[in-house]
């Protein structure tokens with residue numbers, strides 16, 4: 001059995017594994033796809049102290065760094081069930097799709113999240129070629145250009161306000177006939193000169209020239225009329241889904257959005273089980289934040305171990 005078993009191998013899981021292994025305790029890290037969302041990322045320009053890198057390069061560096069320590073890396077292992085210890089100080093068990101079962105005194109859950117996609121033609125084809133999901137990450141790439149934000153909830157409206165300060169023009173597209181964001185955000189959005197809001201519109205296609213996005217097609221729901229916008233970028237803001245489906249029948253407390261609730265040391269509602277990164281309720285889903293939270297959860301787990 002492990003002292004610390006990390007489930008998930010993105011920035012949070014890698015940081016947790018390194019911090020745990022450096023304490024000289026038995027550490028394992030099991031991940032469906034080591035590297036996580038970073039593998040799907042092109043340019044990264046906000047990883048502090050590294051002005052520019054690319055996703056696959058950072059993912060390889062994460063793995064390399066973990067391999068420098070005595071931590072068991074188990075890649076291509078998808079966790080399907082968590083069985084918390086029957087009593088405090090006992091061992092927790094994780095079951096994997098492969099049938100493998102691993103036991104550990106503490107767990108660090110870092111299974112991350114995924115952006116909800118529109119699932120329209122062109123979206124996948126132009127991902128990272130004009131289709132973006134993270135305004136904090138990719139906003140500056142569209143400086144002075146025309147972009148659309150899809151989604152009029154809090155994240156969509158926040159993204160539109162944020163982008164309006166960087167890009168030339170923002171069109172916010174909402175499916176329903178009204179925005180769902182907080183009133184204060186809506187007021188701010190409506191005060192901006194370079195923002196247009198289109199309500200009751202269903203995005204039907206991402207258009208491009210073969211290499212980059214050059215437009216977006218939508219249906220005006222009331223009339224059924226098809227319209228097209230000329231633009232260079234599309235930010236999809238229709239939800240970030242935490243990878244917690246495998247925890248639904250465990251006793252770990254999840255927020256209404258399905259995120260794992262953690263305390264200031266990264267501990268979940270179950271003693272000895274910690275969580276870190278995009279899978280938790282901690283706001284602002286970013287690489288540096290996930291790494292910080294993963295490190296914190298590992299120190300929290302170590303602290304827990306020396307007391308039990």
Ligand code: FAD
Nearest residue numbers: 008009010011012032033036037079112137277278286287
């Ligand atoms: P993830 O990176 O999601 O890693 C989760 C890990 O858990 C993976 O190894 C996954 O395979 C594994 N996993 C999931 N489910 C299971 C399971 N059931 N069993 C076992 N393993 C499982 N952030 C920035 O700071 N800067 C950027 O420029 C940037 N650009 C981005 C661009 C794109 C296209 C995307 C999608 C995200 C971007 N982000 C960026 C966000 C950043 O990637 C995330 O905040 C960060 O990766 C979160 O790390 P994490 O370790 O919490 O989760």
